[in-house]
Amino acid sequence: xxxxxxxxxxxxxxxxxxxxxxxxxxxxxxxxxxxxxxxxxxxxxxxxxxxxxxxxxxxxxxxxxxxxxxxxxxxxxxxxxxxxxxxxxxxxxxxxxxxxxxxxxxxxxxxxxxxxxxxxxxxxxxxxxxxxxxxxxxxxxxxxxxxxxxxxxxxxxxxxxxxxxxxxxxxxxxxxxxxxxxxxxxxxxxxxxxxxxxxxxxxxxxxxxxxxxxxxxxxxxxxxxxxxxxxxxxxxxxxxxxxxxxxxxxxxxxxxxx
Amino acid sequence: xxxxxxxxxxxxxxxxxxxxxxxxxxxxxxxxxxxxxxxxxxxxxxxxxxxxxxxxxxxxxxxxxxxxxxxxxxxxxxxxxxxxxxxxxxxxxxxxxxxxxxxxxxxxxxxxxxxxxxxxxxxxxxxxxxxxxxxxxxxxxxxxxxxxxxxxxxxxxxxxxxxxxxxxxxxxxxxxxxxxxxxxxxxxxxxxxxxxxxxxxxxxxxxxxxxxxxxxxxxxxxxxxxxxxxxxxxxxxxxxxxxxxxxxxxxxxxxxxxxxxxxxxxxxxxxxxxxxxxxxxxxxxxxxxxxxxxxxxxxxxxxxxxxxx
Numbered sequence: 001x002x003x004x005x006x007x008x009x010x011x012x013x014x015x016x017x018x019x020x021x022x023x024x025x026x027x028x029x030x031x032x033x034x035x036x037x038x039x040x041x042x043x044x045x046x047x048x049x050x051x052x053x054x055x056x057x058x059x060x061x062x063x064x065x066x067x068x069x070x071x072x073x074x075x076x077x078x079x080x081x082x083x084x085x086x087x088x089x090x091x092x093x094x095x096x097x098x099x100x101x102x103x104x105x106x107x108x109x110x111x112x113x114x115x116x117x118x119x120x121x122x123x124x125x126x127x128x129x130x131x132x133x134x135x136x137x138x139x140x141x142x143x144x145x146x147x148x149x150x151x152x153x154x155x156x157x158x159x160x161x162x163x164x165x166x167x168x169x170x171x172x173x174x175x176x177x178x179x180x181x182x183x184x185x186x187x188x189x190x191x192x193x194x195x196x197x198x199x200x201x202x203x204x205x206x207x208x209x210x211x212x213x214x215x216x217x218x219x220x221x222x223x224x225x226x227x228x229x230x231x232x233x234x235x236x237x238x239x240x241x242x243x244x245x246x247x248x249x250x251x252x253x254x255x256x257x258x
Numbered sequence: 259x260x261x262x263x264x265x266x267x268x269x270x271x272x273x274x275x276x277x278x279x280x281x282x283x284x285x286x287x288x289x290x291x292x293x294x295x296x297x298x299x300x301x302x303x304x305x306x307x308x309x310x311x312x313x314x315x316x317x318x319x320x321x322x323x324x325x326x327x328x329x330x331x332x333x334x335x336x337x338x339x340x341x342x343x344x345x346x347x348x349x350x351x352x353x354x355x356x357x358x359x360x361x362x363x364x365x366x367x368x369x370x371x372x373x374x375x376x377x378x379x380x381x382x383x384x385x386x387x388x389x390x391x392x393x394x395x396x397x398x399x400x401x402x403x404x405x406x407x408x409x410x411x412x413x414x415x416x417x418x419x420x421x422x423x424x425x426x427x428x429x430x431x432x433x434x435x436x437x438x439x440x441x442x443x444x445x446x447x448x449x450x451x452x453x454x455x456x457x458x459x460x461x462x463x464x465x466x467x468x469x470x471x472x473x474x475x476x477x478x479x480x481x482x483x484x485x486x487x488x489x490x491x492x493x494x495x496x497x498x499x500x501x502x503x504x505x506x507x508x509x510x511x512x513x514x515x516x517x518x519x520x521x522x523x524x525x526x527x528x529x530x531x532x533x534x535x536x537x538x539x540x541x542x543x544x545x546x547x548x549x550x551x552x553x554x555x556x557x558x559x560x561x562x563x564x565x566x567x
Contacts, residue, residue: 003534049480050328217319223290228321
Protein backbone atom coordinates (compact mmCIF):
# COMPACT_ATOMS: atom_id res chain seq x y z
CA UNK A 1 0.00 0.00 0.00
CA UNK A 2 1.11 3.52 -0.62
CA UNK A 3 0.26 6.86 -2.13
CA UNK A 4 1.52 7.37 -5.67
CA UNK A 5 1.38 9.90 -8.46
CA UNK A 6 0.10 7.86 -11.38
CA UNK A 7 0.22 8.98 -14.99
CA UNK A 8 -2.84 8.53 -17.17
CA UNK A 9 -1.88 6.19 -20.03
CA UNK A 10 -5.25 5.95 -21.71
CA UNK A 11 -8.71 7.27 -21.06
CA UNK A 12 -11.53 6.05 -23.19
CA UNK A 13 -15.20 6.96 -23.25
CA UNK A 14 -17.12 3.73 -23.68
CA UNK A 15 -20.68 4.90 -23.63
CA UNK A 16 -22.82 7.82 -22.55
CA UNK A 17 -21.38 8.10 -19.05
CA UNK A 18 -18.93 5.21 -18.62
CA UNK A 19 -15.19 5.39 -19.03
CA UNK A 20 -12.13 3.19 -18.96
CA UNK A 21 -9.12 4.86 -17.34
CA UNK A 22 -5.66 3.31 -17.40
CA UNK A 23 -3.07 4.51 -14.91
CA UNK A 24 0.62 3.78 -14.85
CA UNK A 25 1.34 2.59 -11.34
CA UNK A 26 3.61 -0.47 -11.22
CA UNK A 27 3.86 -0.32 -7.40
CA UNK A 28 0.14 -0.96 -7.06
CA UNK A 29 -0.03 -3.44 -9.93
CA UNK A 30 2.65 -5.58 -8.34
CA UNK A 31 0.63 -6.05 -5.15
CA UNK A 32 -2.96 -5.80 -6.34
CA UNK A 33 -5.41 -8.62 -5.76
CA UNK A 34 -8.73 -9.07 -7.50
CA UNK A 35 -11.45 -7.26 -5.57
CA UNK A 36 -9.17 -4.61 -4.14
CA UNK A 37 -9.65 -0.94 -4.90
CA UNK A 38 -7.76 2.31 -5.36
CA UNK A 39 -8.65 5.65 -3.80
CA UNK A 40 -8.29 8.44 -6.36
CA UNK A 41 -8.01 12.17 -5.99
CA UNK A 42 -10.22 13.39 -8.83
CA UNK A 43 -9.06 17.01 -8.86
CA UNK A 44 -6.06 19.07 -7.88
CA UNK A 45 -8.19 21.37 -5.76
CA UNK A 46 -10.13 20.72 -2.55
CA UNK A 47 -13.37 20.34 -4.49
CA UNK A 48 -14.43 17.69 -4.04
CA UNK A 49 -12.73 17.29 -0.69
CA UNK A 50 -12.63 13.52 -0.59
CA UNK A 51 -11.05 10.88 -2.79
CA UNK A 52 -13.20 8.45 -4.72
CA UNK A 53 -12.83 4.67 -4.42
CA UNK A 54 -12.74 2.54 -7.59
CA UNK A 55 -12.29 -1.20 -7.80
CA UNK A 56 -9.47 -2.41 -10.00
CA UNK A 57 -10.95 -3.52 -13.34
CA UNK A 58 -7.78 -5.07 -14.66
CA UNK A 59 -4.04 -4.91 -14.36
CA UNK A 60 -1.34 -5.19 -16.99
CA UNK A 61 1.98 -6.21 -15.50
CA UNK A 62 3.91 -5.59 -18.72
CA UNK A 63 2.65 -2.01 -18.96
CA UNK A 64 2.76 -1.54 -15.18
CA UNK A 65 -0.78 -0.28 -15.41
CA UNK A 66 -4.14 -0.71 -13.79
CA UNK A 67 -7.50 0.20 -15.26
CA UNK A 68 -10.67 1.38 -13.65
CA UNK A 69 -14.08 1.18 -15.26
CA UNK A 70 -16.31 3.92 -13.93
CA UNK A 71 -19.50 5.85 -14.59
CA UNK A 72 -20.00 9.56 -14.08
CA UNK A 73 -22.35 9.74 -11.12
CA UNK A 74 -21.38 13.00 -9.45
CA UNK A 75 -18.88 15.79 -9.03
CA UNK A 76 -15.81 13.58 -8.52
CA UNK A 77 -16.36 11.24 -11.43
CA UNK A 78 -17.37 14.18 -13.65
CA UNK A 79 -14.00 15.82 -13.00
CA UNK A 80 -12.25 12.51 -13.48
CA UNK A 81 -13.88 12.06 -16.88
CA UNK A 82 -12.15 15.25 -18.05
CA UNK A 83 -8.65 14.07 -17.15
CA UNK A 84 -6.31 13.84 -20.16
CA UNK A 85 -3.54 11.45 -21.12
CA UNK A 86 -0.23 12.13 -19.33
CA UNK A 87 -1.89 13.96 -16.45
CA UNK A 88 -0.91 12.71 -12.98
CA UNK A 89 -3.43 11.55 -10.41
CA UNK A 90 -2.81 10.86 -6.74
CA UNK A 91 -3.67 7.22 -6.06
CA UNK A 92 -3.81 5.25 -2.81
CA UNK A 93 -3.69 1.53 -3.09
CA UNK A 94 -4.12 -1.29 -3.41
CA UNK A 95 -6.70 -1.11 -0.64
CA UNK A 96 -9.11 -3.45 1.10
CA UNK A 97 -9.67 -7.16 1.23
CA UNK A 98 -10.10 -8.77 -2.19
CA UNK A 99 -11.79 -11.96 -3.33
CA UNK A 100 -10.64 -15.31 -2.00
CA UNK A 101 -9.70 -17.31 -5.05
CA UNK A 102 -10.79 -20.87 -5.58
CA UNK A 103 -8.81 -23.59 -7.28
CA UNK A 104 -10.28 -26.27 -9.51
CA UNK A 105 -13.86 -25.34 -8.67
CA UNK A 106 -17.06 -24.69 -10.54
CA UNK A 107 -17.68 -21.00 -9.95
CA UNK A 108 -20.17 -18.37 -11.05
CA UNK A 109 -19.12 -14.74 -11.41
CA UNK A 110 -22.02 -12.27 -11.40
CA UNK A 111 -21.63 -8.61 -12.32
CA UNK A 112 -24.48 -6.13 -12.58
CA UNK A 113 -24.22 -2.55 -13.89
CA UNK A 114 -21.00 -0.89 -12.74
CA UNK A 115 -20.55 -3.92 -10.50
CA UNK A 116 -19.02 -5.49 -13.59
CA UNK A 117 -15.88 -3.45 -12.84
CA UNK A 118 -14.02 -5.73 -10.38
CA UNK A 119 -15.16 -8.93 -12.08
CA UNK A 120 -12.73 -8.79 -15.01
CA UNK A 121 -9.68 -8.85 -12.73
CA UNK A 122 -11.38 -11.64 -10.76
CA UNK A 123 -12.15 -13.66 -13.89
CA UNK A 124 -8.54 -13.44 -15.00
CA UNK A 125 -7.24 -14.63 -11.62
CA UNK A 126 -9.78 -17.44 -11.45
CA UNK A 127 -8.83 -18.57 -14.95
CA UNK A 128 -5.25 -19.09 -13.79
CA UNK A 129 -6.42 -21.60 -11.20
CA UNK A 130 -8.17 -24.29 -13.25
CA UNK A 131 -11.64 -23.18 -12.33
CA UNK A 132 -14.66 -23.83 -14.49
CA UNK A 133 -16.01 -20.30 -14.74
CA UNK A 134 -19.47 -19.14 -15.68
CA UNK A 135 -19.69 -15.37 -16.07
CA UNK A 136 -23.03 -13.60 -15.90
CA UNK A 137 -23.09 -9.91 -16.78
CA UNK A 138 -26.15 -7.71 -16.66
CA UNK A 139 -26.95 -4.09 -17.46
CA UNK A 140 -29.84 -1.85 -18.38
CA UNK A 141 -29.06 -2.10 -22.09
CA UNK A 142 -26.35 -3.28 -24.48
CA UNK A 143 -24.45 -0.01 -24.00
CA UNK A 144 -23.83 -1.11 -20.44
CA UNK A 145 -22.10 -4.28 -21.64
CA UNK A 146 -19.45 -2.77 -23.89
CA UNK A 147 -16.68 -4.33 -21.80
CA UNK A 148 -18.11 -7.84 -22.29
CA UNK A 149 -15.55 -8.89 -24.90
CA UNK A 150 -12.67 -8.64 -22.44
CA UNK A 151 -14.35 -11.36 -20.37
CA UNK A 152 -14.59 -13.85 -23.23
CA UNK A 153 -10.98 -15.01 -22.99
CA UNK A 154 -11.44 -16.19 -19.41
CA UNK A 155 -14.49 -18.37 -19.91
CA UNK A 156 -16.37 -20.60 -22.32
CA UNK A 157 -19.60 -19.66 -20.64
CA UNK A 158 -20.30 -15.93 -20.82
CA UNK A 159 -23.98 -15.06 -20.45
CA UNK A 160 -25.47 -11.61 -20.82
CA UNK A 161 -28.71 -10.02 -19.66
CA UNK A 162 -30.21 -6.60 -20.34
CA UNK A 163 -33.32 -5.04 -18.87
CA UNK A 164 -34.48 -3.91 -22.32
CA UNK A 165 -33.47 -7.09 -24.14
CA UNK A 166 -31.09 -5.21 -26.46
CA UNK A 167 -28.43 -7.84 -25.80
CA UNK A 168 -28.63 -11.36 -24.41
CA UNK A 169 -31.41 -12.47 -22.09
CA UNK A 170 -34.18 -9.92 -21.59
CA UNK A 171 -34.32 -9.67 -17.83
CA UNK A 172 -31.93 -9.71 -14.94
CA UNK A 173 -28.66 -11.38 -14.23
CA UNK A 174 -30.31 -13.00 -11.21
CA UNK A 175 -32.57 -14.93 -13.58
CA UNK A 176 -29.46 -16.23 -15.34
CA UNK A 177 -28.00 -17.19 -11.98
CA UNK A 178 -31.07 -19.25 -11.11
CA UNK A 179 -30.45 -21.35 -14.23
CA UNK A 180 -26.73 -21.63 -13.55
CA UNK A 181 -27.45 -23.01 -10.10
CA UNK A 182 -28.65 -26.23 -11.78
CA UNK A 183 -25.02 -26.81 -12.69
CA UNK A 184 -24.17 -27.08 -8.97
CA UNK A 185 -21.54 -24.35 -8.62
CA UNK A 186 -19.37 -24.41 -5.51
CA UNK A 187 -18.67 -20.68 -5.22
CA UNK A 188 -20.51 -17.50 -6.19
CA UNK A 189 -18.84 -14.14 -6.67
CA UNK A 190 -21.01 -11.05 -7.07
CA UNK A 191 -20.84 -7.29 -7.39
CA UNK A 192 -23.67 -5.01 -8.42
CA UNK A 193 -26.62 -2.97 -7.26
CA UNK A 194 -28.08 -3.71 -3.84
CA UNK A 195 -31.28 -5.47 -5.04
CA UNK A 196 -29.11 -7.83 -7.10
CA UNK A 197 -26.76 -8.53 -4.20
CA UNK A 198 -29.71 -9.25 -1.91
CA UNK A 199 -31.05 -11.80 -4.36
CA UNK A 200 -27.66 -13.43 -4.87
CA UNK A 201 -27.21 -13.62 -1.10
CA UNK A 202 -30.67 -15.12 -0.67
CA UNK A 203 -30.09 -17.72 -3.37
CA UNK A 204 -26.63 -18.64 -2.04
CA UNK A 205 -28.08 -19.17 1.42
CA UNK A 206 -31.02 -21.16 0.09
CA UNK A 207 -28.74 -23.42 -1.93
CA UNK A 208 -25.96 -23.50 0.65
CA UNK A 209 -23.32 -22.24 -1.77
CA UNK A 210 -20.46 -20.12 -0.40
CA UNK A 211 -20.74 -16.62 -1.78
CA UNK A 212 -18.49 -13.58 -1.84
CA UNK A 213 -20.02 -10.13 -2.34
CA UNK A 214 -18.20 -6.93 -3.18
CA UNK A 215 -19.90 -3.93 -1.54
CA UNK A 216 -19.59 -0.22 -2.02
CA UNK A 217 -20.02 2.69 0.38
CA UNK A 218 -19.26 6.37 0.66
CA UNK A 219 -15.72 6.57 1.99
CA UNK A 220 -13.50 9.18 3.53
CA UNK A 221 -10.04 7.84 4.42
CA UNK A 222 -10.24 4.51 2.55
CA UNK A 223 -7.76 2.91 4.94
CA UNK A 224 -9.76 1.97 8.02
CA UNK A 225 -9.06 5.02 10.15
CA UNK A 226 -12.21 7.15 10.01
CA UNK A 227 -14.75 4.35 10.54
CA UNK A 228 -17.13 6.09 8.15
CA UNK A 229 -17.82 3.52 5.42
CA UNK A 230 -19.74 1.02 7.47
CA UNK A 231 -22.20 -1.60 6.39
CA UNK A 232 -24.34 -3.74 8.68
CA UNK A 233 -22.72 -6.85 10.06
CA UNK A 234 -24.38 -10.13 10.88
CA UNK A 235 -24.45 -9.69 14.63
CA UNK A 236 -26.47 -7.09 16.46
CA UNK A 237 -24.63 -3.77 16.55
CA UNK A 238 -21.60 -4.65 14.54
CA UNK A 239 -20.63 -2.39 11.69
CA UNK A 240 -17.88 -3.75 9.42
CA UNK A 241 -15.88 -1.24 7.40
CA UNK A 242 -16.24 -1.57 3.65
CA UNK A 243 -12.74 -0.16 3.04
CA UNK A 244 -10.76 -2.41 5.35
CA UNK A 245 -12.96 -5.36 6.41
CA UNK A 246 -14.17 -5.47 2.78
CA UNK A 247 -15.01 -4.46 0.14
CA UNK A 248 -15.36 -8.21 -0.38
CA UNK A 249 -17.39 -9.98 2.30
CA UNK A 250 -18.75 -13.47 2.69
CA UNK A 251 -22.49 -13.17 2.11
CA UNK A 252 -23.26 -14.42 5.61
CA UNK A 253 -21.06 -11.75 7.19
CA UNK A 254 -23.29 -8.87 6.14
CA UNK A 255 -26.88 -7.78 6.54
CA UNK A 256 -28.02 -6.07 3.34
CA UNK A 257 -31.37 -4.83 4.66
CA UNK A 258 -31.80 -1.07 4.48
CA UNK B 259 23.08 29.44 5.85
CA UNK B 260 20.57 30.24 8.56
CA UNK B 261 19.80 27.85 11.35
CA UNK B 262 16.70 25.67 10.98
CA UNK B 263 13.82 27.22 12.90
CA UNK B 264 12.91 25.77 16.27
CA UNK B 265 9.64 23.86 15.93
CA UNK B 266 9.52 22.39 19.42
CA UNK B 267 6.63 23.33 21.64
CA UNK B 268 5.60 22.71 25.20
CA UNK B 269 1.93 22.28 25.93
CA UNK B 270 0.66 21.61 29.41
CA UNK B 271 4.10 20.37 30.42
CA UNK B 272 4.16 18.06 27.44
CA UNK B 273 7.18 18.53 25.21
CA UNK B 274 6.33 18.20 21.53
CA UNK B 275 9.05 17.87 18.91
CA UNK B 276 6.92 20.03 16.66
CA UNK B 277 3.46 21.60 16.84
CA UNK B 278 1.71 19.50 14.17
CA UNK B 279 -0.61 16.82 15.53
CA UNK B 280 -3.30 14.67 14.00
CA UNK B 281 -6.84 15.06 15.27
CA UNK B 282 -8.86 12.47 17.11
CA UNK B 283 -11.12 10.31 15.00
CA UNK B 284 -9.29 10.96 11.77
CA UNK B 285 -6.15 8.99 12.40
CA UNK B 286 -7.39 5.81 14.07
CA UNK B 287 -4.60 4.63 16.36
CA UNK B 288 -1.90 5.69 13.91
CA UNK B 289 -1.20 2.24 12.50
CA UNK B 290 -3.54 2.82 9.58
CA UNK B 291 -1.22 5.50 8.21
CA UNK B 292 2.10 3.68 8.56
CA UNK B 293 2.03 2.54 4.93
CA UNK B 294 2.05 6.17 3.83
CA UNK B 295 4.48 7.90 6.17
CA UNK B 296 6.07 7.52 9.57
CA UNK B 297 3.70 9.21 12.05
CA UNK B 298 6.63 9.60 14.47
CA UNK B 299 7.74 12.66 12.50
CA UNK B 300 4.67 14.48 13.83
CA UNK B 301 4.39 16.26 17.14
CA UNK B 302 1.80 13.81 18.38
CA UNK B 303 -1.13 11.55 17.68
CA UNK B 304 -4.57 12.13 19.17
CA UNK B 305 -6.29 8.76 19.28
CA UNK B 306 -9.82 7.83 18.38
CA UNK B 307 -12.10 8.68 21.33
CA UNK B 308 -12.02 6.02 24.03
CA UNK B 309 -14.96 5.26 26.29
CA UNK B 310 -15.34 3.05 29.36
CA UNK B 311 -17.21 0.32 27.47
CA UNK B 312 -16.74 -0.64 23.82
CA UNK B 313 -19.13 1.21 21.50
CA UNK B 314 -20.39 -0.08 18.14
CA UNK B 315 -21.01 3.43 16.82
CA UNK B 316 -23.96 4.70 14.84
CA UNK B 317 -25.81 2.85 12.07
CA UNK B 318 -24.81 3.67 8.47
CA UNK B 319 -24.69 5.87 6.51
CA UNK B 320 -22.16 7.74 8.60
CA UNK B 321 -20.69 10.09 6.01
CA UNK B 322 -21.95 12.82 3.75
CA UNK B 323 -19.60 15.00 1.75
CA UNK B 324 -20.66 18.66 1.57
CA UNK B 325 -19.18 21.69 -0.19
CA UNK B 326 -15.62 21.92 1.21
CA UNK B 327 -16.70 19.77 4.10
CA UNK B 328 -17.69 16.43 5.50
CA UNK B 329 -20.56 15.49 7.77
CA UNK B 330 -19.90 12.45 9.92
CA UNK B 331 -21.88 10.58 12.50
CA UNK B 332 -19.47 7.84 13.53
CA UNK B 333 -20.86 7.85 17.06
CA UNK B 334 -17.65 7.20 19.00
CA UNK B 335 -17.14 3.66 17.77
CA UNK B 336 -14.19 2.37 19.80
CA UNK B 337 -12.91 -0.78 21.50
CA UNK B 338 -13.36 0.53 25.05
CA UNK B 339 -10.63 1.51 27.48
CA UNK B 340 -9.66 -2.00 28.59
CA UNK B 341 -9.09 -3.29 25.09
CA UNK B 342 -7.38 -0.04 24.16
CA UNK B 343 -4.88 -0.60 26.97
CA UNK B 344 -4.43 -4.30 26.20
CA UNK B 345 -4.35 -4.32 22.40
CA UNK B 346 -3.82 -0.85 20.93
CA UNK B 347 -1.59 1.14 23.25
CA UNK B 348 1.22 -1.46 23.31
CA UNK B 349 1.44 -1.33 19.51
CA UNK B 350 1.38 2.46 19.50
CA UNK B 351 4.13 2.55 22.14
CA UNK B 352 6.27 0.21 20.13
CA UNK B 353 5.73 1.86 16.76
CA UNK B 354 5.69 5.55 17.57
CA UNK B 355 8.27 7.84 19.07
CA UNK B 356 5.98 10.82 19.40
CA UNK B 357 3.44 12.07 21.90
CA UNK B 358 0.45 9.80 22.36
CA UNK B 359 -2.57 11.81 23.41
CA UNK B 360 -5.53 9.66 24.31
CA UNK B 361 -8.90 11.16 23.54
CA UNK B 362 -11.60 10.16 26.04
CA UNK B 363 -15.37 10.47 26.08
CA UNK B 364 -18.24 9.36 28.27
CA UNK B 365 -21.96 9.45 28.86
CA UNK B 366 -21.76 10.40 32.53
CA UNK B 367 -19.31 12.30 34.71
CA UNK B 368 -18.52 9.02 36.46
CA UNK B 369 -17.60 7.35 33.18
CA UNK B 370 -15.19 10.16 32.29
CA UNK B 371 -13.65 9.84 35.74
CA UNK B 372 -13.31 6.07 35.52
CA UNK B 373 -11.71 6.12 32.08
CA UNK B 374 -9.27 8.77 33.28
CA UNK B 375 -8.45 6.74 36.32
CA UNK B 376 -7.69 3.68 34.19
CA UNK B 377 -5.39 5.71 31.93
CA UNK B 378 -3.61 7.54 34.74
CA UNK B 379 -0.03 6.46 35.29
CA UNK B 380 0.01 4.14 32.27
CA UNK B 381 3.38 4.25 30.59
CA UNK B 382 3.23 5.52 27.04
CA UNK B 383 0.34 7.89 27.50
CA UNK B 384 1.52 11.48 27.35
CA UNK B 385 -1.72 13.39 27.82
CA UNK B 386 -5.49 13.09 27.75
CA UNK B 387 -7.72 15.00 25.43
CA UNK B 388 -11.20 15.23 26.89
CA UNK B 389 -14.00 15.18 24.36
CA UNK B 390 -16.94 17.10 25.77
CA UNK B 391 -18.02 18.12 22.33
CA UNK B 392 -19.00 15.08 20.27
CA UNK B 393 -22.24 15.91 18.46
CA UNK B 394 -22.89 12.28 17.55
CA UNK B 395 -23.94 10.53 20.71
CA UNK B 396 -27.30 10.91 22.34
CA UNK B 397 -26.28 11.44 25.92
CA UNK B 398 -23.01 12.91 27.06
CA UNK B 399 -20.53 14.17 24.54
CA UNK B 400 -21.61 17.57 23.43
CA UNK B 401 -24.14 17.91 26.22
CA UNK B 402 -21.27 18.30 28.69
CA UNK B 403 -19.59 20.93 26.59
CA UNK B 404 -22.76 22.93 26.13
CA UNK B 405 -22.69 24.81 29.42
CA UNK B 406 -19.86 26.18 31.50
CA UNK B 407 -21.16 24.42 34.60
CA UNK B 408 -21.37 20.90 33.15
CA UNK B 409 -18.08 21.30 31.30
CA UNK B 410 -16.34 22.33 34.49
CA UNK B 411 -17.95 19.49 36.40
CA UNK B 412 -16.56 16.86 34.00
CA UNK B 413 -13.11 18.41 33.95
CA UNK B 414 -12.95 18.66 37.74
CA UNK B 415 -13.92 15.01 38.07
CA UNK B 416 -11.20 13.96 35.63
CA UNK B 417 -8.64 16.24 37.27
CA UNK B 418 -9.23 14.34 40.50
CA UNK B 419 -8.31 11.05 38.83
CA UNK B 420 -5.22 11.89 36.87
CA UNK B 421 -1.99 13.80 36.91
CA UNK B 422 -1.66 13.55 33.15
CA UNK B 423 -1.77 16.80 31.19
CA UNK B 424 -5.43 17.52 30.43
CA UNK B 425 -6.42 18.97 27.10
CA UNK B 426 -10.12 19.75 26.85
CA UNK B 427 -11.71 19.75 23.41
CA UNK B 428 -14.47 22.29 23.12
CA UNK B 429 -17.56 22.45 20.98
CA UNK B 430 -18.23 25.38 18.68
CA UNK B 431 -21.96 24.70 19.06
CA UNK B 432 -22.33 27.10 21.99
CA UNK B 433 -23.36 30.67 22.55
CA UNK B 434 -20.16 31.79 24.23
CA UNK B 435 -17.11 29.58 23.82
CA UNK B 436 -14.97 31.93 25.90
CA UNK B 437 -17.13 31.41 28.98
CA UNK B 438 -16.81 27.63 28.65
CA UNK B 439 -13.07 27.84 28.01
CA UNK B 440 -12.57 29.86 31.18
CA UNK B 441 -14.71 27.46 33.20
CA UNK B 442 -12.75 24.36 32.15
CA UNK B 443 -9.44 26.09 32.75
CA UNK B 444 -10.63 27.04 36.25
CA UNK B 445 -11.60 23.38 36.73
CA UNK B 446 -8.12 22.17 35.92
CA UNK B 447 -7.63 22.00 32.15
CA UNK B 448 -3.99 22.43 31.13
CA UNK B 449 -4.74 23.16 27.48
CA UNK B 450 -7.67 23.45 25.09
CA UNK B 451 -8.41 21.93 21.69
CA UNK B 452 -10.49 24.12 19.43
CA UNK B 453 -12.72 23.08 17.70
CA UNK B 454 -14.74 19.92 17.47
CA UNK B 455 -17.23 19.60 14.61
CA UNK B 456 -20.24 21.81 13.95
CA UNK B 457 -23.62 20.16 14.29
CA UNK B 458 -25.26 19.78 10.90
CA UNK B 459 -27.40 17.60 8.67
CA UNK B 460 -28.23 16.85 5.05
CA UNK B 461 -31.35 15.50 3.38
CA UNK B 462 -31.48 13.07 0.48
CA UNK B 463 -34.14 14.55 -1.80
CA UNK B 464 -34.64 11.29 -3.71
CA UNK B 465 -35.27 9.23 -0.58
CA UNK B 466 -36.92 12.23 1.09
CA UNK B 467 -35.15 11.57 4.36
CA UNK B 468 -31.94 12.49 6.19
CA UNK B 469 -28.72 11.24 4.58
CA UNK B 470 -27.10 10.17 7.85
CA UNK B 471 -28.37 7.16 9.76
CA UNK B 472 -28.12 9.23 12.92
CA UNK B 473 -29.91 12.22 11.28
CA UNK B 474 -27.43 14.80 12.64
CA UNK B 475 -23.69 14.76 12.15
CA UNK B 476 -20.62 16.84 12.78
CA UNK B 477 -19.34 19.11 10.02
CA UNK B 478 -15.59 19.31 9.48
CA UNK B 479 -13.21 20.29 6.71
CA UNK B 480 -12.24 23.58 5.09
CA UNK B 481 -15.83 24.82 5.39
CA UNK B 482 -15.45 25.18 9.18
CA UNK B 483 -12.00 26.74 9.23
CA UNK B 484 -13.13 30.36 9.67
CA UNK B 485 -15.26 29.31 12.64
CA UNK B 486 -12.26 27.55 14.18
CA UNK B 487 -9.86 30.44 13.58
CA UNK B 488 -12.36 32.78 15.21
CA UNK B 489 -12.73 30.49 18.24
CA UNK B 490 -8.94 30.24 18.65
CA UNK B 491 -8.62 34.01 18.34
CA UNK B 492 -11.23 34.64 21.03
CA UNK B 493 -10.22 31.94 23.47
CA UNK B 494 -6.44 32.30 23.27
CA UNK B 495 -6.80 35.94 24.35
CA UNK B 496 -8.90 35.13 27.36
CA UNK B 497 -7.21 32.10 28.97
CA UNK B 498 -3.69 31.48 30.19
CA UNK B 499 -3.36 27.95 28.84
CA UNK B 500 -2.17 26.92 25.39
CA UNK B 501 -4.70 26.33 22.63
CA UNK B 502 -4.40 23.60 20.01
CA UNK B 503 -6.12 24.81 16.86
CA UNK B 504 -7.96 22.50 14.50
CA UNK B 505 -10.76 22.68 11.98
CA UNK B 506 -10.30 22.50 8.22
CA UNK B 507 -6.51 22.58 8.04
CA UNK B 508 -5.31 21.21 4.71
CA UNK B 509 -1.83 22.70 4.58
CA UNK B 510 0.74 25.05 6.07
CA UNK B 511 -1.09 28.21 5.06
CA UNK B 512 -4.14 27.15 7.04
CA UNK B 513 -1.99 26.10 9.99
CA UNK B 514 -0.16 29.43 10.03
CA UNK B 515 -3.50 31.24 10.32
CA UNK B 516 -4.20 29.24 13.47
CA UNK B 517 -0.83 30.09 15.02
CA UNK B 518 -1.33 33.75 14.27
CA UNK B 519 -4.82 33.55 15.78
CA UNK B 520 -3.26 32.31 19.00
CA UNK B 521 -2.77 28.55 18.69
CA UNK B 522 0.36 26.96 20.13
CA UNK B 523 -0.10 23.80 18.07
CA UNK B 524 -2.39 22.58 15.34
CA UNK B 525 -4.05 19.29 14.47
CA UNK B 526 -4.92 17.93 11.05
CA UNK B 527 -8.26 16.15 10.88
CA UNK B 528 -10.35 15.77 7.75
CA UNK B 529 -7.32 16.91 5.74
CA UNK B 530 -5.83 13.45 6.36
CA UNK B 531 -8.59 11.97 4.21
CA UNK B 532 -7.89 14.20 1.22
CA UNK B 533 -4.23 13.25 1.38
CA UNK B 534 -2.67 10.99 4.02
CA UNK B 535 0.44 13.14 3.75
CA UNK B 536 -1.34 16.40 4.68
CA UNK B 537 0.17 16.48 8.18
CA UNK B 538 3.77 15.98 7.03
CA UNK B 539 3.32 18.46 4.19
CA UNK B 540 1.89 20.97 6.66
CA UNK B 541 4.88 20.49 8.93
CA UNK B 542 7.42 21.04 6.19
CA UNK B 543 5.45 24.01 4.88
CA UNK B 544 5.53 25.66 8.32
CA UNK B 545 9.27 25.14 8.53
CA UNK B 546 9.78 26.65 5.08
CA UNK B 547 7.66 29.65 5.99
CA UNK B 548 9.60 30.30 9.18
CA UNK B 549 12.89 29.99 7.37
CA UNK B 550 11.80 32.25 4.57
CA UNK B 551 10.51 34.92 6.94
CA UNK B 552 13.53 34.65 9.20
CA UNK B 553 11.73 33.47 12.32
CA UNK B 554 13.89 31.54 14.77
CA UNK B 555 10.97 29.75 16.40
CA UNK B 556 7.33 28.90 15.76
CA UNK B 557 6.63 30.43 19.18
CA UNK B 558 7.15 33.86 17.65
CA UNK B 559 4.02 33.38 15.58
CA UNK B 560 1.62 32.48 18.37
CA UNK B 561 -1.04 35.15 18.55
CA UNK B 562 0.89 37.33 16.13
CA UNK B 563 -2.30 38.62 14.54
CA UNK B 564 -3.60 40.07 17.80
CA UNK B 565 -0.34 40.83 19.54
CA UNK B 566 0.97 42.82 16.58
CA UNK B 567 4.66 43.17 15.90
